[in-house]
């Protein structure tokens with residue numbers, strides 16, 4: 048048994064950082080989260096929580112809170128061509144038939160993750176501006192002049208991670224050529240809309256999707272539209288609702304009808320990265336978008352970040368400070384077998400959704416077959432798999 052509890056400093060209070068904090072606390076690690084903003088916050092948009100992440104969050108004791116504000120997503124979930132003809136069903140259960148799938152308002156999810164932590168565990172107004180480490184510990188420097196020492200530093204500081212450069216050669220994220228317009232609309236404005244459905248319309252280099260959030264009171268919509276002149280500064284900005292509506296003119300009347308009711312929206316440039324050469328250096332480890340930024344086309348960026356945190360906690364449990372670098376390397380080797388695949392599939396699914404196939408019948412066959420990949424995603428139990436991997440690697444180390 049270790050002589051004292053490990054101390055983890057997590058940089059970034061987004062979904063990745065806060066879920067890792069919950070997972071680490073559950074396995075006996077002392078955690079402090081440092082967030083640059085003066086208050087925790089997320090954009091007014093939706094995020095899917097799929098069975099692979101929900102089963103872990105339920106084990107963290109968050110199931111009840113999530114069920115209060117999540118919107119069940121199930122019946123009527125379908126893929127369509129741009130004219131509204133059906134291409135196939137969207138799988139909304141794991142192989143056991145469990146419909147563990149919520150559409151969440153991002154702010155609700157972040158609040159639930161934050162409220163489950165000890166109040167002193169989150170420090171806002173702390174922008175990390177420096178990092179150093181030696182054989183016995185790591186030190187963080189913040190723009191407000193404070194410094195902190197820890198056994199482990201978790202960089203959960205997003206796709207533009209400032210800590211990533213201490214692990215790998217700096218590189219810029221890759222622009223996908225597409226932007227996402229998104230926003231929320233009151234469900235009561237669209238009587239007759241399928242309450243539980245995740246619906247995706249595909250065609251003409253674009254796609255449009257809708258799913259419910261906040262117990263079904265709001266609908267989250269996202270329109271993915273190609274653009275040429277992206278600027279790196281434009282990660283998130285107020286969108287033009289007329290421009291959005293014009294992009295989908297002539298599509299299925301359900302899409303056009305919804306867009307007529309939109310009053311305002313935001314847009315995001317969509318970026319990802321090729322898998323990084325490494326996620327760890329000594330006591331520093333990358334997690335979430337900082338480690339494996341991916342396009343949103345399988346809705347897994349946050350779900351994979353949640354899996355990361357659970358795995359990290361398993362690999363660190365029962366370790367002493369001197370063993371941290373080894374535990375982090377094992378975490379990385381374990382996790383990237385999965386995230387490399389999800390990153391690549393997110394790109395491919397973007398091509399399918401945007402109908403960028405020479406042969407659309409082939410695209411339709413792949414979409415109709417999407418349940419195979421979704422089962423692989425949903426059925427996975429990262430905690431169980433990480434425990435098995437950790438026992439196996441420790442046993443082979445002792446042999």
Ligand SMILES: Cc1cc2nc3c(=O)[nH]c(=O)nc-3n(C[C@H](O)[C@H](O)[C@H](O)COP(=O)(O)OP(=O)(O)OC[C@H]3O[C@@H](n4cnc5c(N)ncnc54)[C@H](O)[C@@H]3O)c2cc1C
Nearest residue numbers: 059061062063083095175204205335336346347348349350
């Ligand atoms: C249109 C769209 C739709 C999506 N839909 C889904 C979905 O349905 N399901 C899904 O799983 N994923 C989805 N994603 C992806 C998902 O949003 C991200 O993968 C996820 O939010 C990443 O979480 P993170 O905590 O790693 O990073 P972030 O959310 O970027 O959080 C990073 C945090 O670190 C803080 N920070 C940054 N630098 C510093 C610093 N120097 N010091 C201190 N703090 C710092 C930031 O302020 C921020 O709070 C979608 C993405 C997009 C663009």
